[in-house]
Amino acid sequence: MKIAVIGTGYVGLVTSTCLAESGNDVIGIDKDAAKIARLEAGQLPIYEPGLLELVQRNRREGRLVFTTDLATGIADVQLIFIAVGTPPGKDGEPDLGAVWAVGDAIAAAAKDAKIVIIKSTVPVGTNHQLTKLLASRTQIPHDVVSNPEFLKEGAAVDDFMKPDRVVVGVRNERVAEVMNELYAPFLRTERPFLAMSPESAEMTKYVANAMLATKISFINEMANLCDALDADINDVRRGIGHDVRIGFQFLFPGAGYGGSCFPKDVQAVLSMARQRNVPTHLMNAVEQVNYAQKQVLFRKVKQHFGPALREKTLAIWGLAFKPRTDDIREAPALTLIDALLAEGVPLRVHDPEALANVRAIYGNRLEYCERPYGALEGADGLVIVTEWPEFRRPDFDLVRRLMREQVVFDGRNLYEPRVMAGLGFVYYAIGRQGTASVRNDAG
C-alpha cells in the first residue's frame, strides 16, 4: 500500500518505519524542517532502541522517504496516518490545533478519496469532528478511521511489530477490511484485530492509560503506607502478585509517573468527564497521588540533610521519564531538579540518553556528566530517579569512594536495603525500610 504518515515524532516515526518494514511504500511528513533534514541525512531526531537500523534499511531500499511538503506527500497515497502531537491545553483538554491544521491541509490538497487514520490520542468525538471538517471543506468523500497507538517508548519498535492487539474505530466495512489487511503482517501470532465504533476506539486508548496510571498511583500510595508502618512494599508486592487476579505487571512503586502520555491522558479523561458532568473521584485521586509522589524524593532528601542541604552537592542518575528513551516530558527528575535548585543545591546529573534534552531546559544551571561515576565525584549523596539497566549493578566500592557522604536515595527500589547497609550506605528506598526509615507525612 502507499501510505503517508504525518508527524515524525515518537509515534509517527515508528509507525512509518514499521509499515515500510512490512513492505509498504511510506512517506513520513513533518512541518519541522530540522527533523526532516536529520532523517534525510540518515540520523534519528529521537532515541528509540532498534529504530535507526530500520530507518536506514528502509530508506536504502526505497520504501521510506521523508518530506516537509504535505500536499505533494499525500498526492499518490491511499492511506494517511495523522500522528501529530496532542499536548495538554487549557483545563487539561488536549490541544487539537495540529490535528485540525492537518485536516485542513488534507482537505485542501487531496485530489482523490483517502482513508484518513487518526493515530494521535484524541478525545472521544474527534473522529466525528474530523469527518465533519473534511465534508465541510471538500466534495471528495474521505473516510476517517480511529486507530489508537499503544506502543511504549523504549520498546516502541517491538510493540508496533508485535502488538498485543490492534484497535480500529471504523464505520465502514470496506475500510475495516483495508485496515485488517494493513495490519495482518503484524498479527500473525493470533493477536486480535478489534474493529469497533470510532468513539469506542478513542475511549479505549484513554481507558488503557487511565488503568495503568491507576495501578501506579495505587502501588505508590501503598508504598508510602508501608514506609509509615515499617512494612516492606517489595515483600507485599510479591505477596499480592501471585494472586492471578492481581498479577505483577505495572505494580512497581517509584517516584511517580511522567512522560507525554499518562499525565496528559488522565487530564483528558478528567476534562471529558467534566464536560459531561460525570463524577471522577478515582481519576482525581490518581492524579493527586502522582503529584505528591513526584515530590517524594525531594522530601526524603530534605528530611535527611535538614538545613544543611544548602551546603550539599547532589548527584542524580536518570533524567528521562523512563529507561531506554531520551524523552523528558513531565519526567519526575525535572520536579526533583526544580525543587533542589530552588534550595540552591548544586547538581551533577547523568542520563545515558537524555542529557541534551535536559541541557536545552536548564542550560548552565546543572553540571552534565557523560558517565554515571563522573556525576558522583565530590557529591554528598546520590539520587536515582530512572531505572536504566546500567544502574542496577554499579561498582559500590567506587561509588563509596567517589562520594563525600555515603547516602543513596533510590526512587526505583533497585537495591536491597540490607545489602546497602552492609556496604556502609545510608539507603532510602520507596516503601521499604532503607537503612534509615523516613516517614512520608505529605500527600
Ligand SMILES: NC(=O)c1ccc[n+]([C@@H]2O[C@H](COP(=O)([O-])OP(=O)(O)OC[C@H]3O[C@@H](n4cnc5c(N)ncnc54)[C@H](O)[C@@H]3O)[C@@H](O)[C@H]2O)c1
Ligand atoms: N509517545 C508515546 O509513547 C505515545 C504512545 C501512544 C500514543 N501517543 C500519542 O501519539 C501522538 C504523537 O505523540 P508523539 O510522542 O509522537 O509526539 P511528538 O511530539 O514526538 O511528535 C509529533 C510530531 O508532529 C509534528 N507536527 C505537529 N504539527 C504538525 C503539522 N501541522 N504538520 C506536520 N507535522 C506536524 C511535530 O513536528 C512532531 O514531530 C500524541 O497524540 C500522543 O498522545 C504517544
